[in-house]
Amino acid sequence: MAGKELSRETVLEALGKVKDPEIGKDLVSLGMIEDVKVESGKVSFVINLTTPACPLKDEIRGSALAAVEALEGVSEVDITMGAKVPVGQKKSAPSNIKNVIAVASGKGGVGKSTVAVNLAVILAQKGAKVGLMDADIYGPNIPIMMGVDRLGGSSEGKILPGEGHGVKVISIGFMVKPEQALIWRGPMLHSAIKQFITDVDWGELDYLIVDLPPGTGDVQLSLSQTLELQGGVIVTMPQQVSLDDALRGINMFQELGVPIFGVVENMSYLETPDGERMDIFGSGGGEKLAKMTDVPFIGSIPIDPQVRIGGDQGMPVSLSHPDSPVSKKLVEITEKIAAQVSIQAIKGK
Numbered sequence: 633m634a635g636k637e638l639s640r641e642t643v644l645e646a647l648g649k650v651k652d653p654e655i656g657k658d659l660v661s662l663g664m665i666e667d668v669k670v671e672s673g674k675v676s677f678v679i680n681l682t683t684p685a686c687p688l689k690d691e692i693r694g695s696a697l698a699a700v701e702a703l704e705g706v707s708e709v710d711i712t713m714g715a716k717v718p719v720g721q722k723k724s725a726p727s728n729i730k731n732v733i734a735v736a737s738g739k740g741g742v743g744k745s746t747v748a749v750n751l752a753v754i755l756a757q758k759g760a761k762v763g764l765m766d767a768d769i770y771g772p773n774i775p776i777m778m779g780v781d782r783l784g785g786s787s788e789g790k791i792l793p794g795e796g797h798g799v800k801v802i803s804i805g806f807m808v809k810p811e812q813a814l815i816w817r818g819p820m821l822h823s824a825i826k827q828f829i830t831d832v833d834w835g836e837l838d839y840l841i842v843d844l845p846p847g848t849g850d851v852q853l854s855l856s857q858t859l860e861l862q863g864g865v866i867v868t869m870p871q872q873v874s875l876d877d878a879l880r881g882i883n884m885f886q887e888l889g890v891p892i893f894g895v896v897e898n899m900s901y902l903e904t905p906d907g908e909r910m911d912i913f914g915s916g917g918g919e920k921l922a923k924m925t926d927v928p929f930i931g932s933i934p935i936d937p938q939v940r941i942g943g944d945q946g947m948p949v950s951l952s953h954p955d956s957p958v959s960k961k962l963v964e965i966t967e968k969i970a971a972q973v974s975i976q977a978i979k980g981k
């Protein structure tokens with residue numbers, strides 16, 4: 633850029649050519665650049681990613697650095713990385729909740745709650761403000777899996793969620809004994825779900841993760857009527873019977889007009905101590921299903937006994953064994969989902 637003197641404008645012009653590879657737009661028009669300062673040859677600025685769980689953080693920083701370093705007269709570049717999660721939620725939802733992500737499947741026992749819990753704690757660990765709603769009012773498992781057994785009390789007529797591992801948690805399990813059978817009639821069910829939104833003081837949330845019960849029934853409908861779900865993640869296992877049910881889950885969301893962030897395949901394989909992979913339930917089904925329905929395939933989670941142990945002990949595996957292969961996969965999956973949520977939020981604008 634010979635001839636042009638180094639200034640805020642030339643820096644912004646250079647950054648205006650750097651694209652967020654996933655969203656496909658440049659950093660300046662995405663509003664990601666803040667606080668540009670130029671003092672003699674020293675340039676500093678902030679890059680606000682669209683999620684603290686951005687999988688392309690280093691790549692974006694590198695491209696921005698290269699673009700500014702290439703400007704004439706630059707002696708030093710100081711980039712601060714931050715994150716501001718965009719609002720993806722439609723107008724009818726509470727304004728303090730930026731994004732609502734439902735975790736669903738057609739079938740029971742495929743790992744919805746496991747995915748929901750690990751998604752929530754990983755996002756929180758990365759610095760996001762996260763809530764976890766246990767919408768499985770028939771079989772609430774979240775209190776045990778998160779190691780939280782009570783509400784946070786009440787304030788100004790509103791219920792305060794419980795808190796575990798940096799995540800705000802609400803569950804019908806806080807209000808009934810674990811062995812109490814939960815029989816819900818339609819209207820009661822609807823009002824329970826509604827109360828989880830209207831009567832709970834969630835505070836400011838970047839993400840509210842909703843753990844749905846299995847199936848494609850009333851709770852799903854009730855939720856989508858109460859707060860327009862921004863999108864869903866479908867969890868499946870690799871075997872055909874699970875895929876059939878997952879397809880029903882995808883169809884349900886599509887009928888409700890809820891976008892699907894992607895398909896996650898759980899219990900995909902078992903890694904033996906000598907590094908061999910055993911496909912217990914088959915393999916590749918989740919990916920095929922994603923292709924067939926034209927939704928993103930997010931990734932596969934291996935079988936690891938620590939996942940169950942962590943769930944039973946209220947210490948999600950991503951916290952108890954952060955360096956294990958299954959936890960690394962869960963982080964990767966969280967980052968991909970967060971990226972899809974941002975893409976959806978920005979597209980909706």
Ligand SMILES: Nc1ncnc2c1ncn2[C@@H]1O[C@H](COP(=O)(O)OP(=O)(O)OP(=O)(O)O)[C@@H](O)[C@H]1O
Pocket residue numbers: 737739740741742743744745746747768771773844845846898899933934935936937938939940941943944
């Ligand atoms: N990848 C995995 N490896 C080992 N165990 C797992 C894995 N994923 C889930 N599990 C275990 O499988 C059981 C079922 O998982 P989970 O409760 O998350 O499923 P779900 O789909 O929420 O079930 P439900 O339909 O009953 O709500 C749990 O004991 C959980 O710890």
Ligand SMILES: [Mg+2]
Pocket residue numbers: 744745746768773843844845
């Ligand atoms: Mg569950």
